[in-house]
Amino acid sequence: xxxxxxxxxxxxxxxxxxxxxxxxxxxxxxxxxxxxxxxxxxxxxxxxxxxxxxxxxxxxxxxxxxxxxxxxxxxxxxxxxxxxxxxxxxxxxxxxxxxxxxxxxxxxxxxxxxxxxxxxxxxxxxxxxxxxxxxxxxxxxxxxxxxxxxxxxxxxxxxxxxxxxxxxxxxxxxxxxxxxxxxxxxxxxxxxxxxxxxxxxxxxxxxxxxxxxxxx
Amino acid sequence: xxxxxxxxxxxxxxxxxxxxxxxxxxxxxxxxxxxxxxxxxxxxxxxxxxxxxxxxxxxxxxxxxxxxxxxxxxxxxxxxxxxxxxxxxxxxxxxxxxxxxxxxxxxxxxxxxxxxxxxxxxxxxxxxxxxxxxxxxxxxxxxxxxxxxxxxxxxxxxxxxxxxxxxxxxxxxxxxxxxxxxxxxxxxxxxxxxxxxxxxxxxxxxxxxxxxxxxxxxxxxxxxxxxxxxxxxxxxxxxxxxxxxxxxxxxxxxxxxxxxxxxxxxxxxxxxxxxxxxxxxxxxxxxxxxxxxxxxxxxxxxxxxxxxxxxxxxxxxxxxxxxxxxxxxxx
Numbered sequence: 001x002x003x004x005x006x007x008x009x010x011x012x013x014x015x016x017x018x019x020x021x022x023x024x025x026x027x028x029x030x031x032x033x034x035x036x037x038x039x040x041x042x043x044x045x046x047x048x049x050x051x052x053x054x055x056x057x058x059x060x061x062x063x064x065x066x067x068x069x070x071x072x073x074x075x076x077x078x079x080x081x082x083x084x085x086x087x088x089x090x091x092x093x094x095x096x097x098x099x100x101x102x103x104x105x106x107x108x109x110x111x112x113x114x115x116x117x118x119x120x121x122x123x124x125x126x127x128x129x130x131x132x133x134x135x136x137x138x139x140x141x142x143x144x145x146x147x148x149x150x151x152x153x154x155x156x157x158x159x160x161x162x163x164x165x166x167x168x169x170x171x172x173x174x175x176x177x178x179x180x181x182x183x184x185x186x187x188x189x190x191x192x193x194x195x196x197x198x199x200x201x202x203x204x205x206x207x208x209x210x211x212x213x214x215x216x
Numbered sequence: 217x218x219x220x221x222x223x224x225x226x227x228x229x230x231x232x233x234x235x236x237x238x239x240x241x242x243x244x245x246x247x248x249x250x251x252x253x254x255x256x257x258x259x260x261x262x263x264x265x266x267x268x269x270x271x272x273x274x275x276x277x278x279x280x281x282x283x284x285x286x287x288x289x290x291x292x293x294x295x296x297x298x299x300x301x302x303x304x305x306x307x308x309x310x311x312x313x314x315x316x317x318x319x320x321x322x323x324x325x326x327x328x329x330x331x332x333x334x335x336x337x338x339x340x341x342x343x344x345x346x347x348x349x350x351x352x353x354x355x356x357x358x359x360x361x362x363x364x365x366x367x368x369x370x371x372x373x374x375x376x377x378x379x380x381x382x383x384x385x386x387x388x389x390x391x392x393x394x395x396x397x398x399x400x401x402x403x404x405x406x407x408x409x410x411x412x413x414x415x416x417x418x419x420x421x422x423x424x425x426x427x428x429x430x431x432x433x434x435x436x437x438x439x440x441x442x443x444x445x446x447x448x449x450x451x452x453x454x455x456x457x458x459x460x461x462x463x464x465x466x467x468x469x470x471x472x473x474x475x476x477x478x479x480x481x482x483x484x485x486x487x488x489x490x491x492x493x494x495x496x497x498x499x500x501x502x503x504x505x506x507x508x509x510x511x512x513x514x515x516x517x518x519x520x521x522x523x524x525x526x527x528x529x530x531x532x533x534x535x536x537x538x539x540x541x542x543x544x545x546x547x
Contacts, residue, residue: 029415037294037434038412038419046292078331082269082295083324087331125327182323183436185360186353190437 003156004105009212010066011055014073014093017208018048024204031197035184040085040197047081047089066106070097070114084182085198088122088135089205095121108156111209115143115163126181133179133191135198142167142206157213164203164210171199217416219515224413228270228290235277239541242280243308249290249301251277256286256309262380262389263287263309266318266373267302268325269294271412272433275369275511278542284377285318285540293412293514294434296324302332306341314342314386318372318393320365321349322434344390348372350402350522352461353430353439364432367474367511367522368400371534374543378536392533396524401462403454404520406431406438408478410513429453433476433513433520447483451490454521455498464523465499470506470534472522477512479519484508487519495523504534510542 005013021028021044028041054076056064074093078086099117100106106114119139128134130141145166149159174196179185184196221227229246236244243252249270257263266276267289276288287305289297306315315336319329326347333343350368354360376393384392406428409418412435419435422428427450430439445453458464473488475481488507495502503526511520524530537546 033415033417033419037436038415038417039293039295042414043292043295079298079300082291082298082328084296084322084327086296086298086324087327126323181361183361183432183434186364186432186439187437188355188360188439 004107005066005111005156005213006105007056007061007064007066007069010069011061013209013212014048014051014055014069016212017205018052020204020208021045021048021201028197028201031195031200034194035179035187035191036197037183039083040201043081043083044085044089044201047077047086050076050080065100065102065104067097067100067102070094070100084126085201088126091121091125092118108150108154108159111156112143112146112150112159115139115146119143128181131177132181133174133177133184133196133199134181135196135202137174137177137196138167138170138199138202138206141170142202157210160206160210160213164207167203167206171195171203174199217411217413219411219413221413224416227413228292231270231273232277232290235541242541248304249297250287250305250308251280251290252287252305252308253280253282253285257311258286259311260313261311261383262313262386263311263315264318264373264377264380264389265289265302265305265309265315266369267291267297267305268320268322269296269434271514272512274542276373279370279373279540281538281540283381283536283538283540284373284543293414296322296328299328299332299335302329303335306332306336306343307339310341314344316376316380316386316389316393317343317345318369318376319345319347320369321347321362322364323361342386344386346372346376346390346393346397348397350397350400351432352401352403352457366404366433367402367472367520368397368524370472370510371400371470371522371524372396374538375530375533378533378538381536396530399530400522400524401458402520402522403457404431404433404438404476404518405429405450405454406476406516406518407444408517410435410477410516412514427518430457431513431518433511435513435516447486448490450519451487451494451521455491455494455523458521458523459498462525464495464525467525468501468503468531469495470504470524470526471495471502472506472510474511474520474522475509476516476518476520477509478515478517481508484519487521491521503531
C-alpha cells in the first residue's frame with residue numbers, strides 16, 4: 001500500500017472493515033445483548049455491506065479520490081444501518097472523507113487529521129466523552145496513538161497499527177466502566193463487567209485500516 | 217426460537233404486507249418501511265410522523281389514520297428507522313402546514329430523526345420535533361441517555377393527532393404533545409424476555425422465580441432483578457415508582473395497563489383491577505382507562521403502566537374520534 005491512501009486504498013479499507021464486521025457480527029451482537037438490545041453486529045453488518053455496495057467499481061476508482069470514497073460509504077451506512085450506529089459511523093466516515101478534501105491521495109498526516117475529524121464528528125453528534133463506555137473509548141485513544149506515532153516519525157502503516165492497537169486496548173478498558181450514554185446507560189451499575197459493543201466494532205474498523213495499509 | 221414467521225431477515229416487510237392486506241385504507245410500502253394514511257397529504261393541516269424500531273406493534277403503524285398519525289416509519293426490529301424512511305414519510309404527508317416528528321427518547325431514534333429533520337428543512341418543510349421520555353425507571357441525569365420513551369407515546373400520538381385534526385397550527389400541536397409528555401409517566405415489569413428474530417436467542421435470561429423491574433420496550437434488562445411477585449405487588453411497585461416521581465393524589469388520570477406482548481388480556485385485566493384500586497386508594501380519579509397490548513416488546517411477558525394527569529382539554533382531545541387499525545372510537 002505504501003505511505004499513501006488513494007481511492008483504491010480507501011475502498012480496500014471499507015471492504016476489509018466489512019469483512020471483519022461480518023466475521024465478528026455474532027460476537028458484536030452477543031456483546032450488545034448483554035448491555036443493550038442485541039442487534040449491533042447484525043445492524044453494522046447490514047450497514048457495511050451497503051457501504052461496500054456503494055463503492056465505485058474498479059474502473060471508477062482510478063479516477064476518483066479517497067475522500068469521495070469515504071463520503072459515499074458514510075452515506076450508505078446512514079441510509080441502511082439504523083440505530084445509533086448508522087448516524088455515528090456514517091458521520092465518522094463522511095467527516096473523514098471531507099477532511100481529505102480533493103486530494104488524490106492522503107499521506108500519513110492527512111489520515112491522522114481524518115481520524116481526528118471522525119472523532120470530532122461522533123462526539124458532536126453523540127455528545128459522549130471518554131469514559132462513557134462508547135465507541136469514543138476506542139476511537140479517542142486510537143487518534144491519540146496515531147498522532148504520537150506520527151510525531152515520532154512513523155509512516156502510515158505503523159501509525160495505523162498503533163491506532164488499531166490503542167483502539168483494542170481502549171475497547172478492553174470499557175469492561176469495568178459504567179455506561180453513561182446509549183442504551184447500556186439504562187442499566188446503571190449493571191453495565192459494568194461487559195465490553196462495549198460500539199468500542200469493539202470501532203477497534204475492528206481501525207484494525208482493518210492497519211491491515212490494509214500494512215499490505216505490501 | 218418458535219415464531220410464526222417465514223424468514224427472520226424479512227419479518228418487518230412481511231408484517232407490513234399483512235398490514236397492507238388487512239387495512240387497504242393505508243398506503244404501505246413494505247420494502248421501505250413506511251405507512252401513510254390514504255388521504256395524505258392534507259392541504260393546510262399539520263401532519264404527524266412517528267416511528268421507531270419494529271417489534272412494538274401496534275405502535276406505531278397501527279396508529280396511522282384519522283385523528284392520530286399521518287405516517288409511521290418502521291425500522292428493523294428494535295432498530296430505529298433510517299433518515300431516508302423518515303424523510304420519505306415526511307414528504308408524503310406534508311400538506312404545507314408543517315410536520316411534527318414524535319420521537320421516543322433513544323439515542324438511535326433521536327439521531328436518525330434529527331438527521332431527517334435537517335434534510336426536510338433543505339426541502340423547505342417546516343419540522344418540529346417532540347421527544348417522548350416518560351419512563352421513570354431510568355434516572356434522568358448526566359449519567360444516562362435520559363428517560364426512555366414508552367407507553368406515553370400512545371397518549372402523545374392520540375392527543376396531538378386530535379388537535380392536528382382540528383386544524384391547529386404546528387406550534388400548538390407541538391406544544392400539546394410536549395404537555396402530554398410532561399404530564400405522563402410509565403413503569404414496566406418483565407416476567408420473561410423476548411427474542412429478536414434475527415438474533416434467534418433471548419435478549420436476557422430470567423430464572424424461575426425472578427422478574428425484571430423497570431424495563432424498557434426493547435428487550436433490554438431493567439433497573440433491578442427481584443423475586444417474582446403477584447399482580448397486586450407488581451402494580452404497587454409500578455404505581456409507587458410513578459407516584460414518587462409525579463404525585464398523583466388529587467389528579468384526574470388516564471391510565472394505560474399495557475401488555476408487553478406475551479401476557480394474556482385476562483392477566484392485564486387482573487393488573488388493571490389492582491391499578492384502579494391502588495389509584496383510588498391514593499387519591500387519584502381514573503377518568504379514562506385503556507387496557508391492552510398497545511406498546512409491546514415482541515413476545516415479552518409482563519406489563520407496563522402509563523399514567524397521564526389529564527386536563528379538561530386533554531380529556532376532550534383523548535375522546536375525539538379516532539380511526540386507526542389499533543385504536544378506533546367515535547365517542
